[in-house]
Amino acid sequence: MTDLAIEVKDLTKKFGDFTAVDNISFEVKKGEIFAFLGPNGAGKSTTIKMLTTLLSPTSGRMEVNGFDPKTQQDQARKSFGIVFQDPSLDDELTAYENMDFHGILYKVSGTLRRSRIKELLEIVDLWDRKNDLVKTFSGGMKRRLEIARGLLHHPKVFFLDEPTIGLDPQTRNQMWSYIQNLNKSEQITIFFTTHYMEEAEKVAQRIAIIDHGKIVAQGTSNQLEKQTKTNSLEEAFLSLTGRKIREEEVSGVDRLRMRRRMFTGRR
Amino acid sequence: MSTIYILWLRQIKRYLRSKSRIIGSLGQPLLFLVALGFGFGPIFQKAGGGNYIEFLGPGVIAQGILFTAIFSGIELIWDRQFGFLKETLVAPVSRLEIMIGRTLGGATIATIQGVIVLILTLLVGFRPNNLWAVPGAIFIMFLIALLFTALGTAIASTLEDFQGFQLIMNFLVMPLFFLSGALFPLQSAPPFLQTISKVNPLSFGIDGLRQTLTGSSHFGLSLDLTVLGVLTAILFVLGSYLFSKIQI
Ligand SMILES: Nc1ncnc2c1ncn2[C@@H]1O[C@H](COP(=O)(O)OP(=O)(O)O)[C@@H](O)[C@H]1O
Ligand SMILES: [Mg+2]
Numbered sequence: 001m002t003d004l005a006i007e008v009k010d011l012t013k014k015f016g017d018f019t020a021v022d023n024i025s026f027e028v029k030k031g032e033i034f035a036f037l038g039p040n041g042a043g044k045s046t047t048i049k050m051l052t053t054l055l056s057p058t059s060g061r062m063e064v065n066g067f068d069p070k071t072q073q074d075q076a077r078k079s080f081g082i083v084f085q086d087p088s089l090d091d092e093l094t095a096y097e098n099m100d101f102h103g104i105l106y107k108v109s110g111t112l113r114r115s116r117i118k119e120l121l122e123i124v125d126l127w128d129r130k131n132d133l134v135k136t137f138s139g140g141m142k143r144r145l146e147i148a149r150g151l152l153h154h155p156k157v158f159f160l161d162e163p164t165i166g167l168d169p170q171t172r173n174q175m176w177s178y179i180q181n182l183n184k185s186e187q188i189t190i191f192f193t194t195h196y197m198e199e200a201e202k203v204a205q206r207i208a209i210i211d212h213g214k215i216v217a218q219g220t221s222n223q224l225e226k227q228t229k230t231n232s233l234e235e236a237f238l239s240l241t242g243r244k245i246r247e248e249e250v251s252g253v254d255r256l257r258m259r260r261r262m263f264t265g266r267r
Numbered sequence: 268m269s270t271i272y273i274l275w276l277r278q279i280k281r282y283l284r285s286k287s288r289i290i291g292s293l294g295q296p297l298l299f300l301v302a303l304g305f306g307f308g309p310i311f312q313k314a315g316g317g318n319y320i321e322f323l324g325p326g327v328i329a330q331g332i333l334f335t336a337i338f339s340g341i342e343l344i345w346d347r348q349f350g351f352l353k354e355t356l357v358a359p360v361s362r363l364e365i366m367i368g369r370t371l372g373g374a375t376i377a378t379i380q381g382v383i384v385l386i387l388t389l390l391v392g393f394r395p396n397n398l399w400a401v402p403g404a405i406f407i408m409f410l411i412a413l414l415f416t417a418l419g420t421a422i423a424s425t426l427e428d429f430q431g432f433q434l435i436m437n438f439l440v441m442p443l444f445f446l447s448g449a450l451f452p453l454q455s456a457p458p459f460l461q462t463i464s465k466v467n468p469l470s471f472g473i474d475g476l477r478q479t480l481t482g483s484s485h486f487g488l489s490l491d492l493t494v495l496g497v498l499t500a501i502l503f504v505l506g507s508y509l510f511s512k513i514q515i
Contacts, residue, residue, distance in 0.1 A: 074360075105270060
C-alpha cells in the first residue's frame with residue numbers, strides 16, 4: 001500500500017487540436033487537502049473529469065485510491081465522492097429523494113442509508129427541508145445538499161470542483177470549516193479546484209498552480225512564495241503566470257459561459 | 268436490481284409531478300380524435316370504410332405513446348444539460364443497468380399515457396370488441412413504448428443539446444406518425460405509401476393494437492409482434508452501446 005490517494009503522471013487531454021490538459025504530473029497524499037489553483041479555462045475541471053471516470057484521457061497514467069479510473073472504473077467510483085462545478089441535482093425531486101437515489105446507486109443498505117442521510121442533512125442544515133423539491137432551494141442550499149450527497153457513501157477521496165462559486169462569504173466559511181473537520185476526523189483526502197487565491201491559501205496544505213493546461217508550480221503556499229521570491233500567494237501567482245486572476249471578471253465570464261452552454265450545449 | 272428500480276422510480280415521480288406535461292400531451296390526441304374523427308367520419312363511412320372512430324382510435328393511442336416515449340428518451344438531453352446525468356455516470360453501476368432503468372421508466376410513462384388516451388377514445392365513442400381485449404392491448408402498448416423510448420435514448424445519446432430536437436420532431440416523429448396506418452387504411456393506399464409504411468415500425472404497432480382491440484388487421488398479429496420485439500431488442504442494444512459511450 002502506498003500512502004498516495006491520487007497519483008497522476010504525464011496526463012494529457014486533447015479536444016481535437018486543442019490541448020486542455022497538457023502533460024501534468026502530481027501526487028496527493030492520503031489525508032491531505034490539495035488545491036488546483038488557476039484561472040478559468042486552465043484545465044481544472046477537465047482534470048477532475050478524467051480522475052472521476054467521466055472523460056478518458058488522451059495519454060498518461062493516473063490512479064485514485066490505487067485504482068485506474070480508466071480500467072478499474074467501478075472500484076475507483078466507489079472510492080471517491082464528488083461535487084461538480086455545475087449543479088447536478090434533480091430539481092424535480094426532494095432533498096431526501098436526491099440523497100436516497102445516491103445511496104441506492106452506491107448500495108448503502110437501508111437502515112444505514114436512512115441514518116446517514118439524517119445525520120448528513122442535519123449537518124448541512126437541510127433536515128427541516130428534506131421533503132421540499134430541490135427547485136425551491138437557493139444556490140447555497142443546493143451546494144450544501146451536493147456536499148452531503150457526495151459524502152453519503154463515505155468516500156476516501158472527496159473532489160470539489162470550484163465548490164464555493166456563487167456562495168456568500170458566510171456560507172463559504174461554514175462549508176470549509178465543515179470540510180476541514182471532516183478531513184481531520186475521518187482522514188478524508190480533499191482535492192479541490194478554485195480560482196480564489198485566499199481560499200487556496202487558507203484551506204489547502206499544498207497547491208498546484210495550473211495555467212493553459214500546464215502545472216507551472218506546486219508546493220505549500222510558503223514554498224511557492226520562496227520559489228518566486230515574493231511575499232504572498234497572489235504575487236507568486238502573478239510572477240508564475242504573468243497575470244492576475246481578476247475575480248469579478250472571471251465570475252462574469254462564468255455566468256456567460258453557463259448561459260451559452262444552456263442554449264448551445266457547447267462546453 | 269435496485270439500480271434499475273430507483274432509476275425507474277425517478278422517471279415515474281417526475282412524470283406524476285408534472286401535471287402540465289400529462290395534460291398538455293393529451294391535447295394532440297384529443298384534437299385528432301375530434302377534428303379527424305368527427306370531421307372525416309361521415310366521408311369515411313360513405314366510402315365504405317365503416318366507423319372511422321373505430322379505425323382511428325388505435326392510431327391515436329399509438330400516437331400518444333409514440334410522442335411520450337420519444338420524449339422520455341430525449342429527456343436524456345435535459346439530464347445532460349442540467350447536470351444530473353453526471354451524478355448517474357460517476358456512480359459505480361453498470362451503464363446497462365442505467366439504460367434499462369431509464370428505458371423501463373420512460374416506457375411505463377408512455378404506456379400510462381396510452382391508457383389515458385384509450386379512455387379518451389372511449390369518451391368519443393370508440394368501442395373495443397370486448398373488455399378482455401384490453402390487457403392484450405396494454406401489452407402491445409408497452410412494446411410500442413419500449414421500442415420508441417429506446418430509439419429516443421439512442422438518439423439523445425448522440426446529441427449534446429436541444430438543437431437537434433426540432434429536427435427529430437419534424438423529420439422522424441411526425442413522418443413516423445403520418446406515414447403509418449394511423450389515419451388511413453393501408454389496404455387502399457397507393458403502393459409507395461404501403462411500401463413506406465412497411466419500413467415504419469409504428470405501422471406494426473398500430474396494426475397490432477387494431478387487431479387486439481377491434482379485430483381488424485393488415486399485417487397479422489404474429490408479424491406485428493415479431494417486428495416490434497426484434498426491433499425493440501436491436502434498438503435497446505444500440506441505445507445501450509451509444510449510452511455507454513457518452514462523455515461529459
Ligand atoms: N468537451 C470539450 N470540448 C472542447 N473543449 C473543451 C471541452 N471541455 C473543456 N474544453 C476546453 O478546455 C479548456 C479547459 O476547460 P476546463 O477544464 O473546464 O477549465 P477550468 O475548469 O480550469 O475552468 C477550456 O478552454 C475549455 O473551453
Ligand atoms: Mg472548471
